[in-house]
Amino acid sequence: MNQIVIIGAGPTGLTLAMLLAKRGINVKLIEASNSFRRIFRGEALMPSGLKAISQMGLSDVVQNIPHRCFDAWEFYIENRPIFRVDEPMELGGQPCMLISQPAFLETVLEKANECEQFEFIQGTAVRDLLWQDDRVSGVKLSDGREIAADLVIGADGRNSIVRQQANLALTQAAQSFDILWFKLPTSPDFTENIFYSILRDRDGFGVFQSSEGNLQVGWSLDRDHPIEWQKIDWAEKLASASPDWLATHFRQQKDFIERPLLLSIVVGRCPQWHVPGLLLLGDAAHPMSPIRAQGINMALRDAIVATNHLVPLLQQQPNLAAIDAVLPQIQAEREPEIIQIQRLQAAEVSQGELMKNNPLLRYAVSFLAPLIGSIIKKSWLDRQLQLRQGVTCVDLKVKQ
Template structure:
């Protein structure tokens, strides 16, 4: 009997499996898809996530697959830069997360599934793991009030504990009754594609966020000559430009990008690479992150929105927290472990999510967003502190007490 079953071979699931296998725990990873594949999702990893990759021993493998470092974030409106800041250095007390000095204050743009391929490569060498693709978990096996395994289409697999790492639409979350249905009206979606430039051009040093009609466009450098472009917008806006002229998602995405003058200029000499994918609704809250025998990690544990780009880093952080707890408890998840994990998860997400909520409020009020970004542009130290808050370095109190009054006064 495998000791721990991990449901989902995304970044959070594979990282969990590496942490477990490295500690000598037998681990079975069950992935519903037939293999690792390109799919819409995050590609701009924040610095704490990069430090976790170093800690997992995969940073070099990820870089070797064609990743790009970036130093911070820049916001634009109509082609004009409104605000820009570099990531702050992580505090010495950041949970020991800075495993590789060089990785500490830069983010990393990496195309999916390159990230998963590197993680799987690392896992494969560890010896106590088994990974099965094409094995969608359909239900949970309950015994004496606790989860004792998972149900596949044609069989059951038993384990001491189950980690639900099955993403935004988590089956495990639903099966433990922790799903909280978000409002569908006004739901935000993400549309993701890649562009490639044949001629060499200077590498972007910052992830660029462009405020465009109906949403935001994120440009992330993802290896030499390649950028990931993601539109985040309301469902009806996305449906509008897909259905216009019956072009389908990829053509609608490209036509929409080229219809915005500053983006059309940026796309000169570029071609769309591969297929475009859409995902949503982005908001997928969970009412709790555990049940007897189960912990939820990564997006399965709850997701708010992609606009602050901390999902990958949080996925790795929550994977590590869940595994540390399992190792301490001898793989038992009861009431006390569940509550400890819940606290650890809240500590990890509190400040980044406060920022996400504030930005969601602003993006729905464009005039206010422009005002706020204009003022951040005049106070780059305050913006830098916000990037630190998003990285989980703390500082919200200082921001509210010192920076916010300065920003309000202009």
């Protein structure tokens, strides 16, 4: 029986490992961290991600862990409301949902552990790849163990060690911002879970209630106009950029705003996701912008496509050449969607930068909002459909 080794127990690696193991494929999943609890994990599921979870048989998992749906999206420029869009955006569709990603991963791991074909190696990093006749033949762990594999799958994120060890290039897209991520208590006044997108002068941020009930803030740091963010009074800084009702809350929570986490944005794609014996998926192959939370949604869709291609092959005891031949097919199926989603994300960023850099445009939009708000709303909605639903049809085709 073929053995698959997957590196990285995030959404890509863990769901793929579960899908393969439940279909009789021997899988070893290796995770360097001792815990799924990290300071930051993307938690927004678009309808495309919710569909993927449903097809994986994991809808009950989502319902039984901390989760919260968005009620609406609202946009403010210069403290004036521009437009609001209620969820779900599509007629008869699903609203965007926030989940606790650590709780999701922990529960998926429980389901994977039910399969005798699955083994989880946690708290041990991959040090190197093993090679035989110019083909990846396994991995060497930090504790000295060597694990043979018919196929190694790198799902170890945007800073992928597997990608580096395989000498697979990452072509980075130009990005002009990083994100500061804050957490603070919510208030009973927040009766709806609305994603607020706020721009005042050059200050832009988003704020919403997380799956676990606190408020989370993502503040855009402009690399072209650096600031000493460690020295800023952030309660006052956030308040000064906010509408009055939100400014009051930031000031009231001054002593409870957690120290911000700096998220350096890496966006790009590998021109080639594979070498003989190895495949990259998820952020290891195509790190996504945080715009509209595409990382986890694209990761889940990667796992489904890889399952569709690999399971029929691996259940028939293929030779190594047959495994290698299917890897470019997986990239070819996934790459068009990734390219288009990254283009749409870049368009969102460009529009935000245009507003930031043009004070006359900001003030014109804010003062004319009663007249042109509906036009701006339609333009925004037209871009959201593919970001929410995905670009290509992704369906899990192989039976359990």
